Amino acid sequence: MENYWNQKYEVMEREELEALQLERLQKTVERCYHDVPHYRKKFQEAGIDPSDIQSLSDITKLPFTVKTDLRDNYPYGMFAVPMSDIVRIHSSSGTTGKPTVVGYNRHDLNVWSELMARSLVCAGAEKNDVIHNAYGYGLFTGGLGVHYGSEKLGASVIPISGGNSEKQVMIMQDYGSTVLCCTPSYALNLAEVMKEMNVAPTDLKLKVGIFGAEPWSDEMRNQIEKVLGIKALDIYGLSEIIGPGVGMECPYKKGLHIWEDHFLIEIVDPDTLEPMPEGEKGELVITSLTKEALPMIRYRTRDITTAHYEKCECGRTHVRIERVSGRSDDMLIIRGVNVFPSQIESALLNIGQVEPHYLIIVSREGNLDALEIQVEVNQELFTDDVKGLETLEKKIKHAIESTLGISVKVRLVEPKSLERSMGKAKRVLDLRKK
Amino acid sequence: MKIIQISVFIENKPGRLSAVTDILAENDVNIRALSIADTSDFGILRLIVDKPELAYERLKEKGLTASMTNVLSVRMPDQPGGLANVLRVLNENEINVEYMYAFVSKATDDALVVFKVENIEDAEVKLKGTGINLLTKDEVYKL
Structure with a gap:
């Protein structure tokens, strides 16, 4: 028996899911056109009217959005709601000085928490779990994203943030942490520290790790699973889209489920920007379908991956992307x-x-x-x-x-x-x- | 008398010193004195040679980072108190020594020391004023 956080949406038949996506896409495009001067200008330049979006495939008529657009509109120029509605601001590191700023209204924070709760459950967590959240708290979306999702789920979250590995190990042991959230390399670092402290994996109650925010490999996954005695799963997210919880791997490890009732993805050739045939490698492009404060139209993530649409063994119907294998730019x-x-x-x-x-x-x-x-x-x-x-x-x-x-x-x-x-x-x- | 010292930036890795000495040898440049200041990653090789301008140009041509610095070369009796006497003069005149290194010469029984000081003009005057013997360019290069 599989566990879902929001079964209705997670196992929705594709036809119904796509109808929902189209309805939400049309609304998003409409709102972008009316509320964000940047989008209106781009749509007009491309000769696009919101009413031109009649099917999901019409999305290719819309212009792409890139990181530079956010920087050009620094800090709040891309927001689609008045500042009085913004309740949270995060930002990611910038390329040449200025960071990119993202904002959330209350609805967006609810969506984010919902998607993080879904991701946690997808990884096998439930309300009785003790979630050891070693993602950094602050402007970085990792810490607070996992935090609010854990609270939404009703689990007990330990907001330990990064650093001080010996204390982390002590807390994992004494507080009985069952779910570890951090970068994969930090998980290996914690395993090293455990060894130095003579703490065996069996001294801990950890059962699963939710790892993301940096590239890793199957070899690293195997190593983490071996040294920590847990299941290691991949999480995907980026602040421009919402933060962690855009996609999550289930225990079947057949790729990361992208929560398609909230995001519409495309895989394009990074050079020609033409759609890639299904099952082929390309750059992941994401359109947000429910974000209100900072809607994103065809955002080029620069992450290289492959998408698979068949239903997963876990029962979820949402598209799966493979672990990100590289970048289409020179970002490290x-x-x-x-x-x-x-x-x-x-x-x-x-x-x-x-x-x-x-x-x-x-x-x-x-x-x-x-x-x-x-x-x-x-x-x-x-x-x-x-x-x-x-x-x-x-x-x-x-x-x-x-x-x-x-x-x-x-x-x-x-x-x-x-x-x-x-x-x-x-x-x-x-x-x-x- | 100011003399010219060549300073060369070298990484702390095998073969770098000999890359410098090979260039000098190829150009028939003779080393009169040398010293190395080093850290774990890099060093500065300081050289007094007989043809400083030529050495500087050739090292640069070969892609090395080099500079020419004015230093003083002091001749002093090779006996206890010889160096102390020179340093006392510099100290009394508040002239800071950035670095120094000694070398020997077959042409004289005296001790020879190269000084890099903060205020070279001042040092030159003060040392000469106390009768301390500074070597000229020609004397050093032809040692």
């Missing part, structure tokens, strides 16, 4: 934080007159991502004393850390020691296991 996810090479570049530009050559090296030290920036010392940056060079190193480190919000190691290297490919220099070396 380091310890759950989105990092664009351009951010590092602009931080370096502020150091000297000439842009130095640099190389970004991402590796995994133990179970945590490590970021090293190698900077070539050119004539301009060079000083004859060690103190001067160490000051330069610190200055670069500070500039990058204050832009990215995560710690980095800076290493000064000789000119021309960094590989240059034809025309464009190779900027990123990702040594993490795929």
Whole structure:
């Protein structure tokens, strides 16, 4: 017997589901046209009237929305409701200085909690569970998203947030945590700490982990399941769409169910932007169907995946996407934080007159991502004393850390020691296991 | 007398020092004195050579980061108190020594020390005023 949070919608026959999607899509398009100048302008440029949307496939007539649109309308320009209706604001790291800001009205928070509760139940959680929420609380949507979903479900949520691993292990043990929510690499880090503390997986009551916010692999899943003795499941979300809970894997591990009564997805070729045939890899594009404060029309997630529409063994009819296998842009996810090479570049530009050559090296030290920036010392940056060079190193480190919000190691290297490919220099070396 | 020192940025990894010395050898540049200041990641190789301008140009051409710095080379009696006497003069005149290194020469029994100081003009005047012997460019390069 499968457990559902909202059975009516989760197992809805596709025909009925698609009719619901169309009705909601038409409403969303209508509202975007009337309430958001950005969308009205884009629709008019494309010669589209809301009444042109007569079927779900008509969605391809609508223009795409990209992260830059949010930044161009920073901070609140894309909101479709007055600020007096906004009850929550989150933001994600920005590419060159400005972050992207997202807002929620009360209805949106209810939808988000509903979808997170659904996701938790989909993973096998129920109201008697103790949910250990080690996602960061704050502007990042991870912590609060899982938090409100857990409360909606009626489970007991421990809002521990990230960091202080020894305390986390103690609390998991003493408070009897049954569900672990964090990034997959942090789960492995907790397992290491447990080992050091002589805490065996059998000393804990953990049964399932809900892992997301960074790329991982089947190998990592197997490792986590082995060292923690739990089922490790994947969760998908992004702040521009709503946060965590856009999609969730069920224990059958056949991909992540996207909650289609609230989101309409497409898979497109990232170069031509044409739809990909079903079952083929492409960029995930999401349209929100029920969001009020910040509706999103054809948002390009830049995440590469494949969609499958057959009904799942769990009984859910909603489309499943495979674990995200890559990005259609150069974004890196380091310890759950989105990092664009351009951010590092602009931080370096502020150091000297000439842009130095640099190389970004991402590796995994133990179970945590490590970021090293190698900077070539050119004539301009060079000083004859060690103190001067160490000051330069610190200055670069500070500039990058204050832009990215995560710690980095800076290493000064000789000119021309960094590989240059034809025309464009190779900027990123990702040594993490795929 | 100011003399020119070549400073070269080198990474702490195998083969980097010899990359510098190979370039010098190819160009028939003779090293008079050297010192290395290093951290765990990188070092600064400081050289007094017989043809500093040529060495500087060739190192740069080969893609190395190098600079030319003015330093003082002081000759002092090779006996207890020799260095103390020089440092006392600098100290009394509040001239900060950024770094220094000693070297030997077959041409003299005296001790030779290279000084990098904050205020080189001032140091030069004050040292000379107390009768301390500063080497000229020619003397150093032809040691």
